[in-house]
Amino acid sequence: MKGARIPTSQPYPVQAGMNTEDAKEELRRAIRAARNNRPAKQRATAASAIADVVSAIPEVAEAGVVGLYTSRDTEPGTGELMRQLAGRGARVLLPVLGAGLARDWADYTGTDDLLVRAPGRPPEPGGPTLGQDALKLADVVIAPALAVDSAGVRLGQGGGWYDRVLTHVRPGTMVVAVVFPEEVYDAAERPLPSARHDIRVGAVATPADFRRL
Template identity: 70%
Template sequence: MSGAWTPITQPYPVKAGMEAADAKDALRRAIRAQRSNRSARLRAHAAEAFADVIASIPEVRDASCVATYAARSFEPGTGPLLERLASRGARVLLPVLGSGLARDWAEYTGPEDLRERAPGRPPEPGGPTLGTDAIKLADVVVVPALAVDSRGVRLGQGGGWYDRVLTGLRPGSRVIAVVFPEEVYDAATRPLPVQTHDILVDAVATTVDWRQLP
């Protein structure tokens, strides 16, 4: 994969003997702090680059239904990707968050329909919800992450929403995580902490390239 990272730009505050949950929290803090340094201009440029890479992945290019996400400011941007998928006729499903970890989906119909329904939550479509099992319609699922390692271990925001969602995929559906290049970790030297409930991803996409995992 091109766009190699270096230890100088890749935070890894994991120490020997740390519990997995503590190591995850330390990594989340470090990666969030690093992401916060990106300007709005750089985030917008990155969103276009993410769209170029993700749209080139065969599973995405050929999918009739893609489940993905509407990004918040601290996540890899997806606005251009949503438009590209919709413009070629793919059905695009976005999460609708209920109370707690309630899981639902609605269809993306355009940027004008996206609304932030509650502070801190991602923008959601205003159309009818499709139910938890709508995830089974997806040929491929594109998920946000804070980091991914070469085994396919994904570090999320810590709410557990996607770990629960991904247990409901139909057989054969692929999961692609989206991160910045320096957030792809070599598990041989910098493995991400993993717990029994964590769901591995099948591929990772950055602003410069993508690859199958593990």
Template identity: 70%
Template structure:
């Protein structure tokens, strides 16, 4: 038992969103989840990062992938540092997002933790490049995507910029998309469906520090 990497004492945020516009409901839920994530200690986050890596290594699409598109986590997000190192150590090619102006999409290869840089406040750490272009995600055998929450239909609540919804349109058909969230951020769509819009692209599976399972 790794202490409390899963935040098991936390509740599942679900503000009263009945009757709200979808965009407003998403924003309310984002605020609640971000506040709960911010309450985790650095030790809990570090322990959870190890547990996430342990779980993701058991996902067949991740285990067998030659090329993995994933992300470098910001401080309060489910940690990916351990996962990135393990993927690189087994020889997988790892692609990380590079954010251009506005919603510009790009990717670059992971070259080690010491090479990652935050290019602006609030942005995720990025590799130095060279940039490979938006369509580089089509080379990935699996996509591990960030999320604030996921429900049992595969609906993913992102940060609000729409970056990953545009990115996922460019992946190869049949490539599995796995979302990383904490346990209380997995919602039963029959009881607590996440607000969604037509442009939202569903994910295929969800991983938490406790395990993973397919959706939809």
């Protein structure tokens, strides 16, 4: 990505001398604000495109079990991707949030079963939970992000949930972060702040394309 044109809409409020956590929070605020301003029609179009892009990734197309997530309104939509994966017979595992940072998973059994089960949480399946180790069953993992850079650094929401979750992925399993096109950063020009505990991803998908990192 070195030398690539930086999107004019790409926020980067990181200043020299900022500590890592402050830089992350500034970026989160800026990216969330941009997402909140995205028109609903654009989000719907992006969700359809994401399903097509991600489904075509070889590791996803061949996967028998996929670790996925239910998107919030302002995130790149995953609903159509879920339906496509289940429609071809893949087993789809979705996060279930317990108290605090408790981690669990359950099977996707259809959109009718996806409900907001507690305030502030994304929709979750209501079936039996499978335990945090269930993610080891996944042949590929699709993870949410606010931004990703070309070195594989992933900026999450700030709770650390996915950094803990991804430690349960089988070695060698591809982890794909999903973001909007302007949320892919050139690590040579605009590196994302990262800490030692942050788990890097191996690929990024947007409504426009897919690339390995």
